[in-house]
Amino acid sequence: MSQKVLLNATEVNIILHRLACQLIEKHNDFSNTVLIGLQPRGKFLAKRLAKILVEEYKIKDLKLGLLDITFYRDDFRRSDKPLEANTTEINFVVENKNVVFIDDVLYTGRSIRAALTAIQSFGRPEEIELLTLIDRRFSRHLPIQPNYRGRQVDAINKEKVIVQWQEQAEEDAVYLINN
Ligand SMILES: O=P(O)(O)OC[C@H]1O[C@H](OP(=O)(O)OP(=O)(O)O)[C@H](O)[C@@H]1O
Numbered sequence: 001m002s003q004k005v006l007l008n009a010t011e012v013n014i015i016l017h018r019l020a021c022q023l024i025e026k027h028n029d030f031s032n033t034v035l036i037g038l039q040p041r042g043k044f045l046a047k048r049l050a051k052i053l054v055e056e057y058k059i060k061d062l063k064l065g066l067l068d069i070t071f072y073r074d075d076f077r078r079s080d081k082p083l084e085a086n087t088t089e090i091n092f093v094v095e096n097k098n099v100v101f102i103d104d105v106l107y108t109g110r111s112i113r114a115a116l117t118a119i120q121s122f123g124r125p126e127e128i129e130l131l132t133l134i135d136r137r138f139s140r141h142l143p144i145q146p147n148y149r150g151r152q153v154d155a156i157n158k159e160k161v162i163v164q165w166q167e168q169a170e171e172d173a174v175y176l177i178n179n
């Protein structure tokens, strides 16, 4: 197995601040915007961006939710073992809101397709955008693209991009793993 560092902690930090600024450019004071982190791993990115927006850019009353897509995936019946769902925490109305989905990696687009289905149970947003830290190029199975991307990565199919957060490991990093 080989492992290459795509982004180190400093680079992740710079990208997070850029993404936060791009969100502010579009959504101003976020009065009609909600952020939704996709479980499980979009949660870390969503919480980190929310922290920057609130603590450094003084956005007030920022709404952040978490959405589990386990049973909305088109492959969930293919699993051999029982699936374990994560929590969904959306304690606000999404009807007529600008929703920003947040996930760590965009690859085939199937997770986002599932999220688009799942969010319908909560209402009809005015608009849904997508923010991803890593956009794997030329790998989409569906016509889904990010509105905000941290870094575009070219990887071959047997490679995997792993986003590691300091909340889970010692420091932020993005790796390209080749098995
Ligand atoms: O665009 P896609 O092909 O859907 O890939 C993107 C998804 O892949 C990863 O999750 P993964 O499917 O590895 O599941 P996990 O987060 O439960 O490990 C990642 O966190 C994204 O949610």
Ligand SMILES: O=c1cc[nH]c(=O)[nH]1
Binding pocket: 105, 106, 107, 136, 159, 160, 161, 162, 163
């Ligand atoms: O490289 C990939 C592809 C899908 N999901 C990931 O987390 N990494």
